[in-house]
Amino acid sequence: MSRINTSILRIWIKKSVCILFLINTSFSFAQLQGKADAIYSGTPWFDQNGNVVSAHGANIVKDKDKFYLFGEAHSDDSNAFAGFNCYSSKDLYNWKFEKVALPLQKSGKLGPNRVGERPKVMKCPKTGEYVMYMHADTLTYKDQFVGYATSKTITGPYQFKGALLFDGKPIKKWDMGTFQDTDGSGYILIHGGEIYKLADDYHSVVEQVNKNMTTGFESPTMLKKDGLYYLIGSHLTSWERNDNYYYTSNSVKGPWESRGIIAPEGSLTWNSQSTFVLPITGTQETTYMFMGDRWSFPKQASSATYVWQPLTVSGTSLSMPTYQEAWQINIATGVASSINSADKIIENTDKSIQYSGNWKHLDNAGTSESRSDEKDASFSIQFSGQQIALYTYAGTENGYARIVLSDKKGKTIVTSLVDMYRKSALSAQVFRSPLLKKGDYKLTVYVTGERSKWSDKRKSDYGSTGNFISLDKIIIKN
Numbered sequence: 134m135s136r137i138n139t140s141i142l143r144i145w146i147k148k149s150v151c152i153l154f155l156i157n158t159s160f161s162f163a164q165l166q167g168k169a170d171a172i173y174s175g176t177p178w179f180d181q182n183g184n185v186v187s188a189h190g191a192n193i194v195k196d197k198d199k200f201y202l203f204g205e206a207h208s209d210d211s212n213a214f215a216g217f218n219c220y221s222s223k224d225l226y227n228w229k230f231e232k233v234a235l236p237l238q239k240s241g242k243l244g245p246n247r248v249g250e251r252p253k254v255m256k257c258p259k260t261g262e263y264v265m266y267m268h269a270d271t272l273t274y275k276d277q278f279v280g281y282a283t284s285k286t287i288t289g290p291y292q293f294k295g296a297l298l299f300d301g302k303p304i305k306k307w308d309m310g311t312f313q314d315t316d317g318s319g320y321i322l323i324h325g326g327e328i329y330k331l332a333d334d335y336h337s338v339v340e341q342v343n344k345n346m347t348t349g350f351e352s353p354t355m356l357k358k359d360g361l362y363y364l365i366g367s368h369l370t371s372w373e374r375n376d377n378y379y380y381t382s383n384s385v386k387g388p389w390e391s392r393g394i395i396a397p398e399g400s401l402t403w404n405s406q407s408t409f410v411l412p413i414t415g416t417q418e419t420t421y422m423f424m425g426d427r428w429s430f431p432k433q434a435s436s437a438t439y440v441w442q443p444l445t446v447s448g449t450s451l452s453m454p455t456y457q458e459a460w461q462i463n464i465a466t467g468v469a470s471s472i473n474s475a476d477k478i479i480e481n482t483d484k485s486i487q488y489s490g491n492w493k494h495l496d497n498a499g500t501s502e503s504r505s506d507e508k509d510a511s512f513s514i515q516f517s518g519q520q521i522a523l524y525t526y527a528g529t530e531n532g533y534a535r536i537v538l539s540d541k542k543g544k545t546i547v548t549s550l551v552d553m554y555r556k557s558a559l560s561a562q563v564f565r566s567p568l569l570k571k572g573d574y575k576l577t578v579y580v581t582g583e584r585s586k587w588s589d590k591r592k593s594d595y596g597s598t599g600n601f602i603s604l605d606k607i608i609i610k611n
Contacts, residue, residue: 346389351369365451415467532599
């Protein structure tokens, strides 16, 4: 190849890399970073660098005056272990990326082409050490065990120590969680309802306090209120959502009594899967925050989101009776509250929305939507304000949409890839920009021609059956 052709190739590669960067990066770094004013479920969240918050299968540890979020890092093309991320926040709304708390290892059980899932961190009361637990496995899920890692500082880096041992042997299970009781005792929760008590140094297991009591029951998590324990789990449907359910007991050792589901039947736990419950204790009350994942395979890095909801806990009843797409929590008092907004609502048929390509405008059973599955078809709106939110009629035929938010000079401020698929169809918020400097902006949304779909190890098919994107309404904060 001649030198001139080589130079042309290098220029083409650089341009391609820049294009990919713009597609997958959420903010223009030169733009003043916006802030979140509430917990918004089902929408992408952005850290201080403008990157999508990637922390699934997560838990939160409060240390001094900060909350630390630990979760799975992901890519958009593989489920292979890519590290466990750590973020910090003082308000649970705005997240600062701290570091990769446990990075991909050069080799071994958390090395290349392995699986690392559901990281959970607890501070050991006896030693003051921070201990992280996780499910380690092969990509084919045939070498599963509970592993652990340690660090002297909460943000890490954590040193992977290998398998957590019970009677000298690894716990050969997959989906796992943790629970720290009020007396400082630490527990490992395993699918099926198995519970293991940790040694005083949190480095090994000393007792199996509860044996397998049901089939399935993966992604386990636990909370305790007024001496009563609540054990939450999910059915076995891979990354698909389902109606999560729970048990109660006066003792970690049981007996446990089945209590039913935690959200309205058919809501599929508001289209999420449990991962952790965070008690937020203030001067007036304690709010128990359900943390759920809304998986989006294969675009887990860019499109999977979070469903965080306040739980209603009373006696043996544990529930999330309504879906709060936006709510606030007063960290000092522990009081949760809904948001009353007077934002401007723009319906999908409004003349200010410009459609390009083949779109159908439907009005069925009181719901109105505009939808298209034509690749690169788009709609756009120019607006004045400081924030914009996108609502879609999410359903089983919906796919991925690419969102671009630009300023009046045409400079890209935010880009995002959102998943409009829901097994339990509903009108839902799928994107909300951070709070920006009040001004003139343009939002454009494109059909990507891709959708969330996958098969599990039993060869069962899941996910969307189409590539449609849908517009219900747009909301603008002036």
